[in-house]
Amino acid sequence: MTTTGERPVGFGRMTRKEDARFVRGHGTYVDDVRLPGMLYGAVLRSPLAHARIVSVDTSAAEAHPKVRAVITGETLAGLGLAWMPTLSYDTQAVLATDKVRFQGQEVAFVVAEDRYAARDALELIDVEYDPLPPVVDARRALDPGAPVIRDDKEGRTDNHVFDWEAGDRAATDEVFARADVVVGQDMLYPRVHPAPLETCGTVADMDAVTGKLTVWSTTQAPHAHRTLYAMVAGLPEHKIRVISPDIGGGFGNKVGIYPGYVCAVVGSIVTGKPVKWVEDRSENLMSTSFARDYHMPGEMAASRDGRILGVRVKVLADHGAFNSTAQPTKYPAGFFHIFTGSYDIEAAHCEVTGVYTNKAPGGVAYACSFRVTEAVYLVERMVDVLAAELGTDPAELRMRNLLRPEQFPYRNKTGWEYDSGDYPRALRLAMDLAHYEELRREQAERRERGELMGIGVSFFTEAVGAGPRKHMDILGLGMADGAELRVHPTGKAVLRISVQTQGQGHETTFAQIVAEELGIPPEDIDVVHGDTDQTPFGLGTYGSRSTPVSGAAAALVARKVRERARLVASAMLEVSPDDLEWEKGRWFVTGDPDQGRTMAEIALAAHSTLELPEGVEGHLDASCVYNPPNLTFPFGAYICVADVDAGTGQVKVRRFVAVDDCGTRINPMIVEGQVHGGLADGLGMALMQVIAFDEDGNCLGGSFMDYLLPTAVECPSWELGETVTPSPHHPIGAKGVGESATVGSPAAVVNAVVDALRPLGVRHVDMPLTPAAVWRAARGQPFRSDLAIT
Amino acid sequence: MQITVTVNGERYTRGVEPRLLLVHFLRDDLGLTGTHWGCDTSNCGVCAVWLDGAPVKSCTVLAVMADGHEVRTVEGLAHGAELDPVQQGFVACHGLQCGFCTPGMMMTARWLLDHDPDPSEEDIREAVSGQLCRCTGYENIVRSIRWAAEHGGAARPAEEDAGREEVRT
Ligand code: FES
Ligand code: FES
Numbered sequence: 001m002t003t004t005g006e007r008p009v010g011f012g013r014m015t016r017k018e019d020a021r022f023v024r025g026h027g028t029y030v031d032d033v034r035l036p037g038m039l040y041g042a043v044l045r046s047p048l049a050h051a052r053i054v055s056v057d058t059s060a061a062e063a064h065p066k067v068r069a070v071i072t073g074e075t076l077a078g079l080g081l082a083w084m085p086t087l088s089y090d091t092q093a094v095l096a097t098d099k100v101r102f103q104g105q106e107v108a109f110v111v112a113e114d115r116y117a118a119r120d121a122l123e124l125i126d127v128e129y130d131p132l133p134p135v136v137d138a139r140r141a142l143d144p145g146a147p148v149i150r151d152d153k154e155g156r157t158d159n160h161v162f163d164w165e166a167g168d169r170a171a172t173d174e175v176f177a178r179a180d181v182v183v184g185q186d187m188l189y190p191r192v193h194p195a196p197l198e199t200c201g202t203v204a205d206m207d208a209v210t211g212k213l214t215v216w217s218t219t220q221a222p223h224a225h226r227t228l229y230a231m232v233a234g235l236p237e238h239k240i241r242v243i244s245p246d247i248g249g250g251f252g253n254k255v256g257i258y259p260g261y262v263c264a265v266v267g268s269i270v271t272g273k274p275v276k277w278v279e280d281r282s283e284n285l286m287s288t289s290f291a292r293d294y295h296m297p298g299e300m301a302a303s304r305d306g307r308i309l310g311v312r313v314k315v316l317a318d319h320g321a322f323n324s325t326a327q328p329t330k331y332p333a334g335f336f337h338i339f340t341g342s343y344d345i346e347a348a349h350c351e352v353t354g355v356y357t358n359k360a361p362g363g364v365a366y367a368c369s370f371r372v373t374e375a376v377y378l379v380e381r382m383v384d385v386l387a388a389e390l391g392t393d394p395a396e397l398r399m400r401n402l403l404r405p406e407q408f409p410y411r412n413k414t415g416w417e418y419d420s421g422d423y424p425r426a427l428r429l430a431m432d433l434a435h436y437e438e439l440r441r442e443q444a445e446r447r448e449r450g451e452l453m454g455i456g457v458s459f460f461t462e463a464v465g466a467g468p469r470k471h472m473d474i475l476g477l478g479m480a481d482g483a484e485l486r487v488h489p490t491g492k493a494v495l496r497i498s499v500q501t502q503g504q505g506h507e508t509t510f511a512q513i514v515a516e517e518l519g520i521p522p523e524d525i526d527v528v529h530g531d532t533d534q535t536p537f538g539l540g541t542y543g544s545r546s547t548p549v550s551g552a553a554a555a556l557v558a559r560k561v562r563e564r565a566r567l568v569a570s571a572m573l574e575v576s577p578d579d580l581e582w583e584k585g586r587w588f589v590t591g592d593p594d595q596g597r598t599m600a601e602i603a604l605a606a607h608s609t610l611e612l613p614e615g616v617e618g619h620l621d622a623s624c625v626y627n628p629p630n631l632t633f634p635f636g637a638y639i640c641v642a643d644v645d646a647g648t649g650q651v652k653v654r655r656f657v658a659v660d661d662c663g664t665r666i667n668p669m670i671v672e673g674q675v676h677g678g679l680a681d682g683l684g685m686a687l688m689q690v691i692a693f694d695e696d697g698n699c700l701g702g703s704f705m706d707y708l709l710p711t712a713v714e715c716p717s718w719e720l721g722e723t724v725t726p727s728p729h730h731p732i733g734a735k736g737v738g739e740s741a742t743v744g745s746p747a748a749v750v751n752a753v754v755d756a757l758r759p760l761g762v763r764h765v766d767m768p769l770t771p772a773a774v775w776r777a778a779r780g781q782p783f784r785s786d787l788a789i790t
Numbered sequence: 791m792q793i794t795v796t797v798n799g800e801r802y803t804r805g806v807e808p809r810l811l812l813v814h815f816l817r818d819d820l821g822l823t824g825t826h827w828g829c830d831t832s833n834c835g836v837c838a839v840w841l842d843g844a845p846v847k848s849c850t851v852l853a854v855m856a857d858g859h860e861v862r863t864v865e866g867l868a869h870g871a872e873l874d875p876v877q878q879g880f881v882a883c884h885g886l887q888c889g890f891c892t893p894g895m896m897m898t899a900r901w902l903l904d905h906d907p908d909p910s911e912e913d914i915r916e917a918v919s920g921q922l923c924r925c926t927g928y929e930n931i932v933r934s935i936r937w938a939a940e941h942g943g944a945a946r947p948a949e950e951d952a953g954r955e956e957v958r959t
Binding site (some may be wrong): 015016018019020022023024027028031032034115116126151194195196197199234247248249250251280281282342388502503504505669670672673674675676677678679680681685703704705709711713714715717 | 808809810814817818821822823824825826827828829830831833834836863864865867868872877880881882884886887888889890891892893895911914916917918919920921922923924925926927928930931932952
């Protein structure tokens with residue numbers, strides 16, 4: 001069944017292969033895995049944000065009849081496992097030994113016969129804490145005399161994590177000095193959490209006889225996890241199998257290794273039984289990878305006639321208690337330095353200072369493309385602030401400054417080389433779809449009547465597909481990905497890939513890539529992923545890297561197979577390979593199209609007794625590793641229309657138009673689905689989502705009662721448009737798209753709301769734009785909703 | 791405690807703790823893992839099933855409360871080998887990505903269409919507003935349910951379903 005007639009042999013709209021199991025309730029998520037004799041783990045967490053551990057008494061828990069093991073930091077210290085390396089060359093406590101450093105930190109692990117008993121036993125553990133003053137506000141973290149959070153590190157006397165900069169300071173200062181207009185706006189991208197509906201979890205099974213550890217885990221990067229387990233636990237890597245089964249959404253939340261995973265492994269080793277650990281929702285929100293938490297005082301310089309000349313910012317980055325962000329090593333602030341956005345800007349400079357606070361660790365998550373989200377939000381808010389200052393229409397100001405098609409490939413002022421784009425075309429299309437000029441007329445009429453209607457524009461350039469091995473690694477592992485393709489004698493195929501779907505539909509789109517290259521129907525191609533014993537090495541799915549990196553590997557391995565097929569076909573047809581031409585699914589003799597062989601015929605011959613030319617091996621199977629020459633740079637133009645209730649501060653997003661250009665679209669249906677989801681995420685972040693804290697470091701966003709997510713009622717019907725500008729360096733011209741909408745949409749929503757409030761003199765409101773925040777901003781009393789202290 | 795619950799037309803008798811949640815009973819005791827669990831506060835709706843013909847969040851129902859009652863889960867949505875129009879709609883309109891919210895969404899959708907065979911977009915959004923999806927932005931969930939309404943989405947007689955289910959299990 002298809003939505004638009006015929007199934008494509010290759011690219012095009014096609015329903016998903018994976019859906020057959022999901023709609024029947026036959027998916028297999030980690031919590032669905034049940035093994036004989038399996039035990040259940042539960043984590044005891046710190047109620048305090050910062051405290052010294054005086055003692056941990058586990059005797060009552062151990063006496064519980066259903067408890068099989070209680071593991072503490074001390075137990076782990078004996079095994080050398082109390083601390084683990086993070087993906088950013090820091091360390092993180094698996095179970096706390098000396099201090100707890102955020103509310104919700106892991107303190108002890110219970111293994112029991114069922115879930116409920118494990119929870120009961122947590123209540124029986126008695127921990128004595130000696131409370132310490134916490135560092136909650138990142139702006140206070142570097143104060144002299146601030147409590148030192150990481151005193152576990154020798155010689156550490158402050159909460160400083162890193163300083164990093166990009167761009168040219170002198171050139172930027174010079175541009176600012178001579179500019180007609182300089183605007184500044186302090187803004188916060190508050191801490192949020194990806195909150196996939198499936199929480200994180202694992203089933204660890206150590207076979208004491210073979211010494212093989214099998215781990216079913218909610219991981220977006222099974223191979224990286226395997227290598228890390230080998231490094232952390234000293235287990236031989238070939239004796240570790242990481243299986244990432246069906247994943248209930250990731251969004252970056254499932255990239256890192258969490259203490260619970262390690263505890264489950266230790267639990268299995270200690271008890272000799274498989275151990276399942278699945279966190280609850282509060283644990284997920286309070287302890288696993290958060291996102292953003294960037295304090296960004298931005299400045300923009302321009303000429304009087306609206307040419308943007310320079311942009312600069314000095315970011316304060318809250319990294320929580322352990323620096324466990326997952327991003328390419330060279331870039332401690334991720335790809336934030338793409339903050340010149342989509343504009344032809346003369347000079348730019350950014351500095352980023354990372355600090356420790358008594359909050360959960362993490363930082364790069366939530367479809368942020370390694371902090372392109374923060375960068376796009378900054379520049380797109382600044383453009384609107386500048387537009388307001390100049391009295392220019394924000395769409396017009398963007399149009400005036402967007403990069404022009406002839407400037408590509410374009411090297412921006414902080415070192416990125418944008419591969420391809422036609423930005424004005426995308427913005428014009430979005431304006432046409434939205435009927436922009438009409439909307440402005442309607443807005444003027446409504447303003448006359450005292451109604452608050454806003455139109456927000458944003459334009460984004462994404463940077464995805466990490467990445468070139470020379471520049472990008474995680475813990476020294478280069479970010480290249482492998483693919484293996486096997487063609488069976490009857491012409492059916494198996495593609496094995498290193499990346500792992502969390503809902504993106506790889507089983508369909510990767511089959512379509514091979515189908516496009518080989519002319520075999522996608523139904524005849526099985527895609528194997530998410531099992532380190534069955535797939536080639538690669539760094540996994542995040543940062544929208546699956547299509548740009550692994551998708552390229554899939555296309556190239558199929559081309560290798562095609563070339564092998566050519567040699568076999570030449571033997572079959574008794575002509576030189578040079579005399580053969582390819583059409584989808586078949587090699588034929590130049591000038592004699594009837595003389596040809598299909599892939600299925602060739603596959604059978606390759607496995608037969610047919611005599612092959614010297615040096616030609618039998619079979620068609622091939623493998624390859626793809627090392628991307630550059631990132632890909634998807635882009636898009638978004639327009640949001642919002643109405644604000646002046647009496648309550650309630651924001652209603654009435655319309656949202658999104659034009660995305662992600663190059664070649666393998667399956668447009670799936671691309672659109674990715675965009676829809678990202679738009680809802682962006683709307684949620686803009687309007688309601690925040691992980692806030694009180695002054696004692698208590699997390700105020702630890703449940704879905706407090707951490708609000710958009711429902712079908714808050715979301716408008718998304719209106720999509722597309723342009724297609726292929727990537728010149730990607731084998732099929734595709735760019736990633738999974739995070740585009742999350743990156744681009746928050747600024748459009750905020751710009752719309754600020755635009756609505758403009759008659760009240762409002763220039764900026766920090767996210768989330770809750771009714772309270774908007775109501776107060778409208779009265780000239782904005783407040784910071786990331787902290788309860790305002 | 792000993793309880794007997796009819797799930798998708800089949801009777802199950804099990805001994806359970808009084809505090810056991812229905813969602814855990816279905817998943818852990820009966821192995822019906824199509825029903826998911828996603829939050830501690832009854833907000834996400836991935837656990838939605840039918841209890842005596844109406845959708846409930848099975849994380850807010852104790853297994854013992856289902857004693858003597860009828861439960862229908864996603865595993866009982868298809869009519870034998872044939873997918874329910876709601877299931878077909880979710881496939882046809884890309885109404886799911888990770889699939890985690892999908893069983894709950896489909897159970898609510900089936901109930902909605904049984905009571906209103908021709909719901910408007912607003913009706914659909916309202917009907918699923920107690921359930922979260924993190925992947926689809928809801929757009930294609932709405933379209934999927936509309937698709938089902940337009941493709942024979944009206945209710946099938948319950949007895950017919952029950953009969954089929956018994957044959958299947
Ligand atoms: S599990 Fe979230 S509502 Fe039931
Ligand atoms: S499809 Fe993933 S949560 Fe709805």
